[in-house]
Amino acid sequence: MRTPSAPLPSRAQPPQHRLESEVRSYSRKFPAVFAKGRGAFLHDEHGREYLDFFCGSGALNYGHNPPAVKDRLLHHIASDGLTHGLDLFTVAKRDFLNALHDTVLAPRGLDHKVQFCGPTGTNAVEAALKLARKATGRRGVVSFYGGFHGVSAGSLAVTGDLATRAALGTDAHGTVFVPYPEGPTGPFDSLAYLERMVADTSSGTPLPAAVILETVQSDGGIYCASPEFLCELREFTRRHGIVLIVDDIFAGCGRTGEFFSFEQARIVPDLITLSKSISGYGLPMSLLLISPELDVWAPGEHSGTFRGNQLAFITATAALEYWSDAEFLGLLAENAATLERFGQQVVAEHGLSVRGRGLVVGVDTADADRARRIQERCFEDGLVLERCGRRDEVLRVLPPLIIGREELVRGLDIILSALATTAPGRAGHAADLR
Numbered sequence: 001m002r003t004p005s006a007p008l009p010s011r012a013q014p015p016q017h018r019l020e021s022e023v024r025s026y027s028r029k030f031p032a033v034f035a036k037g038r039g040a041f042l043h044d045e046h047g048r049e050y051l052d053f054f055c056g057s058g059a060l061n062y063g064h065n066p067p068a069v070k071d072r073l074l075h076h077i078a079s080d081g082l083t084h085g086l087d088l089f090t091v092a093k094r095d096f097l098n099a100l101h102d103t104v105l106a107p108r109g110l111d112h113k114v115q116f117c118g119p120t121g122t123n124a125v126e127a128a129l130k131l132a133r134k135a136t137g138r139r140g141v142v143s144f145y146g147g148f149h150g151v152s153a154g155s156l157a158v159t160g161d162l163a164t165r166a167a168l169g170t171d172a173h174g175t176v177f178v179p180y181p182e183g184p185t186g187p188f189d190s191l192a193y194l195e196r197m198v199a200d201t202s203s204g205t206p207l208p209a210a211v212i213l214e215t216v217q218s219d220g221g222i223y224c225a226s227p228e229f230l231c232e233l234r235e236f237t238r239r240h241g242i243v244l245i246v247d248d249i250f251a252g253c254g255r256t257g258e259f260f261s262f263e264q265a266r267i268v269p270d271l272i273t274l275s276k277s278i279s280g281y282g283l284p285m286s287l288l289l290i291s292p293e294l295d296v297w298a299p300g301e302h303s304g305t306f307r308g309n310q311l312a313f314i315t316a317t318a319a320l321e322y323w324s325d326a327e328f329l330g331l332l333a334e335n336a337a338t339l340e341r342f343g344q345q346v347v348a349e350h351g352l353s354v355r356g357r358g359l360v361v362g363v364d365t366a367d368a369d370r371a372r373r374i375q376e377r378c379f380e381d382g383l384v385l386e387r388c389g390r391r392d393e394v395l396r397v398l399p400p401l402i403i404g405r406e407e408l409v410r411g412l413d414i415i416l417s418a419l420a421t422t423a424p425g426r427a428g429h430a431a432d433l434r
């Protein structure tokens with residue numbers, strides 16, 4: 001509520017500032033008005049071009065307006081295809097389910113059923129938590145330090161960041177937070193901790209319904225769980241009848257180089273959340289993959305008006321075709337190798353810690369102010385790049401999966417040059433920029 005003494009919003013500010021809530025965030029870091037996007041590029045309203053290594057925070061893995069996907073969407077709209085369908089059976093949904101089964105699930109030996117949640121990732125997390133509780137009759141959930149799972153009440157309850165949780169304005173109960181096996185303070189034997197927690201009848205913690213984790217923590221600072229840890233966690237949860245939820249909203253859909261982020265570990269989670277890039281076009285879509293024996297929902301028990309985004313079904317079906325395209329798969333592997341070499345170069349030349357897998361790399365500057373200056377410098381040089389980590393000290397390098405080698409190298413060069421000209425620990429930044 002505005003107090004009488006509070007200044008009125010200035011008319012001199014652009015309308016976005018005057019009219020949009022203070023809650024806006026990314027627009028503060030990237031002060032341009034964006035108008036168009038194609039492939040790996042964004043264009044602002046004045047026609048200035050930016051390489052996009054932010055990718056809609058992981059929602060644009062296939063870049064902006066991928067032509068083959070766009071054509072399908074345009075055709076669907078031009079032929080009066082449905083745009084809204086609740087959870088009715090529709091042609092668009094049937095085609096998507098068949099494509100997901102044939103291209104993704106069956107080849108990986110997964111027999112999970114698909115629940116459409118809506119419309120954003122946090123709703124799939126809510127559904128997963130509710131379902132795990134219903135199926136086990138237990139209430140508690142184990143989550144990890146640094147984990148991010150969304151901002152609705154249930155998802156916030158399993159999200160570690162205290163500032164984000166504080167915005168709930170009330171207590172978020174029911175979660176036991178355990179240190180992730182990797183983090184800013186070094187490695188931790190999370191499995192030993194969990195084993196002890198469930199074995200000790202005086203741990204104060206009843207057997208949980210679920211363990212939820214990201215295999216690559218994004219907001220937490222690009223920390224990766226090893227395949228060994230994931231296998232042990234799978235074995236532990238199975239032994240104790242605990243539901244294993246992998247939140248693949250960020251790391252899934254190819255970001256780590258394979259469709260699912262847990263493929264390297266050869267585990268089968270009980271519940272898998274997908275959103276962000278599953279629509280392949282930046283359209284809202286969110287789903288939960290459910291191991292059949294856990295599909296204990298009663299009809300309509302978790303509903304939502306926008307569960308059936310028909311346009312997203314169309315684009316998602318088209319985007320799944322990438323996964324049987326040898327050229328795409330080759331490019332993915334090539335780009336991942338280029339990023340690995342980039343990481344090695346950063347370690348060798350700047351002595352920084354570099355983490356990640358596949359097409360996600362975190363460059364840990366260990367210095368939030370420097371990371372901010374690097375981000376600003378990159379933006380001036382035409383690269384959109386986000387930060388993450390406990391203090392926003394990690395540069396999150398997130399190019400589109402389909403980026404060509406030349407553009408990838410160009411973007412990485414901008415980062416290398418910003419690293420070279422932006423000294424650590426200096427307060428002012430104007431001098432660093434030239």
Ligand SMILES: Cc1ncc(COP(=O)(O)O)c(C=O)c1O
Binds near residue numbers: 057214248
């Ligand atoms: C791992 C993970 N889970 C859940 C979410 C929440 O998704 P949404 O913002 O679409 O609600 C996010 C969003 O960044 C995420 O990265």
